[in-house]
Amino acid sequence: MTTSLIVFAVCAALAIVSAIGVVASRNPVYSALFLLGNLLTMAVMFAALNAHFLAVAQIIVYAGAIMVLFLFVIMLLNVKTEERASPLLVVIGGLAAVSFGAALLKSYAAIAHVALPAGAVTGSNNGTVKALGLDLFTNYVFPFEVASLLIIAAIVGAVMLSQKLRPHGPDKTLAAQVVKPQEQGVK
Amino acid sequence: MIELVVLLIKLFLVFNVIMGLASICTWIERKGSALIQDRIGANRAGAEIPVPQFSAVGLPIWGFIAKPAVAVINLTLRLAFIPLKVLGVLGVINTLVCDAVKAITKEDFVPEGTNKIVHALAPFMAVFPVFLAFAVIPLAPDFTVFDYKIRPVVAEVDAGVLFFLAMGSIAVYGVVFAGWCGNNKFALLGGLRATAQMISYELAMGLSIVAAVVTYGTFDLYEIVEKQNPVWGVFTQPLTALILFIVGMAETKRGPFDLPESESELVAGYFTEYSGMKFLVFWLGEFAEIGLFALIISIMFFGGWHFPGLDSIFEKGTWMAALLGHAILMGKVIFFSVLQIVLRWTLPRFRFDQLMNLGWKILLPISMVNLVIYSTLKLSGF
Numbered sequence: 001m002t003t004s005l006i007v008f009a010v011c012a013a014l015a016i017v018s019a020i021g022v023v024a025s026r027n028p029v030y031s032a033l034f035l036l037g038n039l040l041t042m043a044v045m046f047a048a049l050n051a052h053f054l055a056v057a058q059i060i061v062y063a064g065a066i067m068v069l070f071l072f073v074i075m076l077l078n079v080k081t082e083e084r085a086s087p088l089l090v091v092i093g094g095l096a097a098v099s100f101g102a103a104l105l106k107s108y109a110a111i112a113h114v115a116l117p118a119g120a121v122t123g124s125n126n127g128t129v130k131a132l133g134l135d136l137f138t139n140y141v142f143p144f145e146v147a148s149l150l151i152i153a154a155i156v157g158a159v160m161l162s163q164k165l166r167p168h169g170p171d172k173t174l175a176a177q178v179v180k181p182q183e184q185g186v187k
Numbered sequence: 188m189i190e191l192v193v194l195l196i197k198l199f200l201v202f203n204v205i206m207g208l209a210s211i212c213t214w215i216e217r218k219g220s221a222l223i224q225d226r227i228g229a230n231r232a233g234a235e236i237p238v239p240q241f242s243a244v245g246l247p248i249w250g251f252i253a254k255p256a257v258a259v260i261n262l263t264l265r266l267a268f269i270p271l272k273v274l275g276v277l278g279v280i281n282t283l284v285c286d287a288v289k290a291i292t293k294e295d296f297v298p299e300g301t302n303k304i305v306h307a308l309a310p311f312m313a314v315f316p317v318f319l320a321f322a323v324i325p326l327a328p329d330f331t332v333f334d335y336k337i338r339p340v341v342a343e344v345d346a347g348v349l350f351f352l353a354m355g356s357i358a359v360y361g362v363v364f365a366g367w368c369g370n371n372k373f374a375l376l377g378g379l380r381a382t383a384q385m386i387s388y389e390l391a392m393g394l395s396i397v398a399a400v401v402t403y404g405t406f407d408l409y410e411i412v413e414k415q416n417p418v419w420g421v422f423t424q425p426l427t428a429l430i431l432f433i434v435g436m437a438e439t440k441r442g443p444f445d446l447p448e449s450e451s452e453l454v455a456g457y458f459t460e461y462s463g464m465k466f467l468v469f470w471l472g473e474f475a476e477i478g479l480f481a482l483i484i485s486i487m488f489f490g491g492w493h494f495p496g497l498d499s500i501f502e503k504g505t506w507m508a509a510l511l512g513h514a515i516l517m518g519k520v521i522f523f524s525v526l527q528i529v530l531r532w533t534l535p536r537f538r539f540d541q542l543m544n545l546g547w548k549i550l551l552p553i554s555m556v557n558l559v560i561y562s563t564l565k566l567s568g569f
Contacts, residue, residue, distance in 0.1 A: 027302070029302065029305060030304075033305075033308070036360070052344060052345065052346045053346055053349070056346050056349040056350055056352075056353050057349075059353035059356065059357065060349070060352055060353045060356050063353075063356070063357065064353060064355075064356025064357055064359065065356060065386070068356075068359050068360065068363060068382065068386065071360070071363050071364075072363070072379075072382065075363065075367040076379075128345055128346070129345065129346050129349070129406055
């Protein structure tokens with residue numbers, strides 16, 4: 001029982017439990033918390049596979065920014081607790097889950113005995129920042145630049161969508177931005 | 188097996204460092220703020236303890252032995268209580284002992300209508316990233332003991348700076364949960380403001396850290412310190428150091444950026460509904476974060492454990508050199524913690540739109556330009 005096996009077992013168990021918790025909890029804040037736990041255990045599994053940069057990037061981007069946004073929305077909109085689903089839906093859902101799981105296990109069993117292809121990378125030092133950077137900026141430069149274009153489009157779209165169209169244009173003076181009449185204040 | 192023992196010892200020592208830094212920063216804040224505001228501050232607890240004095244009244248027979256003996260005992264007791272009284276006058280007992288006892292024994296109320304689990308989880312989520320970020324920070328140079336090389340880092344990850352950024356991102360959760368489960372508008376407003384502030388300043392922090400990393404060429408914090416051996420980082424990239432310092436104060440919600448806990452506006456901001464030990468946990472996390480940012484700035488820009496002239500006193504690689512390096516690093520950390528505390532009590536608070544203006548329209552473009560400048564310099568061979 002090597003330490004990496006123990007770490008993987010613990011993280012896998014936690015990831016499965018938190019994934020089930022995301023779906024099974026009725027309170028949306030609990031679902032978000034379980035998803036956060038899932039992301040953190042995934043990051044640990046990435047780190048155990050020697051992909052350090054991916055682990056940290058997962059935490060920074062997914063767990064640290066996207067989940068905060070989810071939680072913002074849930075908390076601000078005060079999403080209510082759901083009611084428990086009807087038993088018929090539970091039965092149908094259970095059947096679907098069991099059949100999907102069986103298909104997944106069957107497909108895994110089909111590939112479990114196939115050897116890795118010749119160019120596969122295993123072992124250490126391939127997930128470090130240096131290796132990832134070298135690969136990203138030489139072999140995959142074009143997808144990298146296209147992804148940055150996508151991100152710029154998303155940012156510009158977000159800024160445009162959040163502008164309230166005022167008839168006289170955006171508020172220019174500080175007083176107009178800061179001072180609000182009481183009807184627009186927090187109730 | 189030896190590695191496990193060494194790891195446990197390292198964990199214990201780093202935990203001591205964190206707790207020591209947090210406690211000392213709390214005390215410096217209380218007494219330092221008193222000094223700055225021209226008042227005395229906490230000086231009662233422990234300073235007015237009545238010293239137990241015996242009297243030789245009921246011992247008539249042995250009077251010629253008893254009276255001098257009792258006088259000597261009284262004098263010894265008074266001398267022994269002097270350190271306690273000195274500490275009491277300095278406010279140490281008040282801050283370290285009385286505050287802790289008060290927080291532990293206070294009633295821990297949970298406001299009606301909120302989620303009890305999230306209410307209990309929020310202090311934990313505010314504090315755990317701060318403690319975890321200490322795992323990648325080197326606290327002393329390498330040293331060799333009995334032919335076994337020890338590097339004083341708990342986790343020798345080669346993406347140390349990135350891990351610190353990740354922990355800064357997770358620290359937002361504690362604030363979000365604390366603000367939301369107060370079930371009142373003041374806490375919610377404080378939580379929202381704090382989250383918006385922290386997320387906005389993470390951008391400038393990331394860009395300035397990337398500029399520093401481009402110059403040093405590595406993400407590993409130990410290597411970054413070793414590269415600053417003759418010349419400290421602050422002399423090669425002063426603007427980056429300044430930006431990181433400002434952003435650090437904004438991330439810890441300290442100093443002029445303390446709108447989330449603005450006491451004159453929002454009662455107590457996002458931790459309004461916390462009392463007792465939970466409040467102390469938040470407070471401890473905030474002061475540990477002050478120590479963390481002081482450590483990061485000392486390590487990345489101010490040379491870590493290098494000090495011109497003191498490097499060659501002990502032979503490199505011995506435990507005495509490691510201890511001296513650690514002492515130098517802690518001196519720099521205390522200097523920056525005191526600087527942050529003094530800045531908090533000197534500058535007035537930013538208004539929220541000024542804060543967002545500073546984060547998005549001033550610091551972000553400056554750090555972008557900074558990154559371009561340092562990338563160009565690095566590519567052209569400096």
